[in-house]
Amino acid sequence: MKVCRRETFNAAHRLYNPTFSDEKNEAIFGKCNNPNFHGHNYTLLVCLDGEIDPETGYVIDLKILSDIIEEEVKEPFDHRNLNLDCPEFADLIPTAENITLVIWNKLRQRLDEKYTIELTLWETERNSVYYNGK
Secondary structure (H helix, E strand, C coil): EEEEEEEEEEEEECCCCCCCCHHHHHHHHHHHHCCEEEEEEEEEEEEEEECCCCCCCCCHHHHHHHHHHHHHHHHHHHHEEEHHHCCHHCCCCCCCHHHHHHHHHHHHHHHCCCCCEEEECCCCCCEEEEECCC
């Protein structure tokens, strides 16, 4: 059985590799390399695959999952500049792929190993990243 929780957060970032020249950063990252940053309204879908507990009828109480997402994602990332405000991205380019990986690792530390965690992060209405730990 799979249960899912959808959340949103807003964050700014700049895609920039300090080992690249300005020209190479511009060529690879384009508008996303804006030195003044840019932002997104991210949508995150967290799905847990697991067995239904016969005593509760739940795979997991979604309030518990909501609280973990609040603590691990929304509090540290919402209305933040990922490059400047979040230590997770001090040495990691905050692409949608890396943001998803960071969130997956944070959730994996908080959730019982009996759950398979699947994330989908939409950076725009058309662009998303999916990760399930593999």
